Amino acid sequence: MCGILGVVATSLVNQLLYDGLQVLQHRGQDAAGIATSEGGRFHMHKGSGLVRDVFRTRNMRNLEGNWGIGHVRYPTAGSAYNAAEAQPFYVNSPFGLLLAHNGNLTNSEALKREMFLSDLRHINTSSDSEVLLNVFAHELQAACKGLKIDEEAIFTAVAGVHRRCRGAYAVVVMIAGYGLLAFRDPYGIRPLVIGRNDCEAGTEWLVASESVAVDVLGFRLLRDVAPGEAVLVDTGGRFHSRQCAARTVHAPCMFEFVYLARPDSIIDGVSVYESRMKMGEYLADKMRRTMPNVHIDVVIPIPDSSRPSAMQMADRLDLPFREGFVKNRYIGRTFIMPGQATRRKSVRQKLNTIHQEFKGKSVLLVDDSIVRGTTSKEIVNMAREAGATKVYLASAAPPVRYANVYGIDMPTRGELIASDRSEEEIAREIGADGLIYQDLDDLKASVRALNPSLQFFETSCFDGQYITGDITVEYLNGVENQRSEAKPGKNDHNDQDDGDDGQLDLNLASDAER
Ligand SMILES: O=P(O)(O)OC[C@H]1O[C@H](OP(=O)(O)OP(=O)(O)O)[C@H](O)[C@@H]1O
Ligand SMILES: NC(=O)CC[C@H](N)C(=O)O
Numbered sequence: 001m002c003g004i005l006g007v008v009a010t011s012l013v014n015q016l017l018y019d020g021l022q023v024l025q026h027r028g029q030d031a032a033g034i035a036t037s038e039g040g041r042f043h044m045h046k047g048s049g050l051v052r053d054v055f056r057t058r059n060m061r062n063l064e065g066n067w068g069i070g071h072v073r074y075p076t077a078g079s080a081y082n083a084a085e086a087q088p089f090y091v092n093s094p095f096g097l098l099l100a101h102n103g104n105l106t107n108s109e110a111l112k113r114e115m116f117l118s119d120l121r122h123i124n125t126s127s128d129s130e131v132l133l134n135v136f137a138h139e140l141q142a143a144c145k146g147l148k149i150d151e152e153a154i155f156t157a158v159a160g161v162h163r164r165c166r167g168a169y170a171v172v173v174m175i176a177g178y179g180l181l182a183f184r185d186p187y188g189i190r191p192l193v194i195g196r197n198d199c200e201a202g203t204e205w206l207v208a209s210e211s212v213a214v215d216v217l218g219f220r221l222l223r224d225v226a227p228g229e230a231v232l233v234d235t236g237g238r239f240h241s242r243q244c245a246a247r248t249v250h251a252p253c254m255f256e257f258v259y260l261a262r263p264d265s266i267i268d269g270v271s272v273y274e275s276r277m278k279m280g281e282y283l284a285d286k287m288r289r290t291m292p293n294v295h296i297d298v299v300i301p302i303p304d305s306s307r308p309s310a311m312q313m314a315d316r317l318d319l320p321f322r323e324g325f326v327k328n329r330y331i332g333r334t335f336i337m338p339g340q341a342t343r344r345k346s347v348r349q350k351l352n353t354i355h356q357e358f359k360g361k362s363v364l365l366v367d368d369s370i371v372r373g374t375t376s377k378e379i380v381n382m383a384r385e386a387g388a389t390k391v392y393l394a395s396a397a398p399p400v401r402y403a404n405v406y407g408i409d410m411p412t413r414g415e416l417i418a419s420d421r422s423e424e425e426i427a428r429e430i431g432a433d434g435l436i437y438q439d440l441d442d443l444k445a446s447v448r449a450l451n452p453s454l455q456f457f458e459t460s461c462f463d464g465q466y467i468t469g470d471i472t473v474e475y476l477n478g479v480e481n482q483r484s485e486a487k488p489g490k491n492d493h494n495d496q497d498d499g500d501d502g503q504l505d506l507n508l509a510s511d512a513e514r
């Protein structure tokens, strides 16, 4: 997953974009980028690292203009180490276009071939987002009769993207001299919300992966972008929207509610926090039913994401809830770090035990999910070292058994601890005295309880059912080969070491654009 953001403001936008990316940082820690527009000229700076490391004052000063987009990256295609794959991506034809994408295209290889053979466009990185931008650019060129760009042509181009692209995509695009466009794939797999701010100088607009950016920037949450819908804010501040997909099925990614999103976000009308509390309640009920003879002294969350579920589980089971692990706030999320060795080391650096909460006790540790098992193995071990007599583990999500191909970097089944193990085998592998997983139906019920209109969810990592219907075994094997631990290559570097290499200044104003 990644975080995307687009803002049309009434004054300088650079600080809004920076602050917005900071609160979307949990969605991607590998690279960050901001592009702004001043008249017909784009300014952009992007590079590898956290937002606070990528942008220096001098970079911010160059990001002039009242509207722009931003991105934080957690790669699912290409490499975490390649600064050239940081977003936004830019093309200069048919108009100046800059794009930032959250998600993953599942037909990007086929599209890449089409790009080269029939659309006569060159793709220079391994990023599917660069492919997506070129598809949009090609469709826009085809939709613009002569040199005139208008709302009709832009929405027709989005319809073309829906026709050609498969997979997950929530997207923001800057169209030079015209305005900010945002759209979501016809399944609405990845989230995208709209915010509005009526101020003295006029109306400002915002689109973001999560509503937490709307809150923090002082905007008002208007609604989600609907699956298949495109919204457009022109440079005059006028807002337009249109359904651009022939058929839509709303199926948001379940893993957003389980782990990815911040608890203070509202996605598709669902409070992520409340859905996690519900998960805890369902799991407590299952525990009562299936493990009636297990004695527990204390419930302990594995920080951070599991806290709401663990808290509610303890409440429902009438057990004390205690903090047994202290998290080093300066270490990022370990699950989204590149490379298993880094992840393992980070768990130890990140969490330390409060011995008193473990000594002589039977403890129930609660996590939101168990993916590779890196965290659980370390944590169970640490609980025993701290003196726990029994260590039980509960997961607020079902076993993660299948690859995710829609924007979460879980591409290799072999990496997943549950891919070919029974629950007893997993408990043994992790070293727990007992293990309990959420049932998938209960997980769906936890989210649906907060928005009953949500009939479908993207739950492929739990049940192997890929909502877009185009995923074959050959495809999965191919992705597995490509992605198994993308390693640093000779073209990969961190452009922060190279002074201002990541900075681009572009002057793209042309008469043809209006
Ligand atoms: O089985 P694993 O491969 O270890 O992955 C699962 C763990 O990773 C995540 O935590 P993370 O540290 O990324 O973030 P958090 O602080 O938000 O919980 C998640 O909350 C689990 O704890
Ligand atoms: N996680 C994401 O949304 C990644 C976006 C895009 N596929 C990339 O690898 O950069």
Ligand SMILES: [Mg+2]
Pocket (backbone or CB within 6 Å): 302, 303, 304, 305, 306, 367, 368, 375
């Ligand atoms: Mg965690």
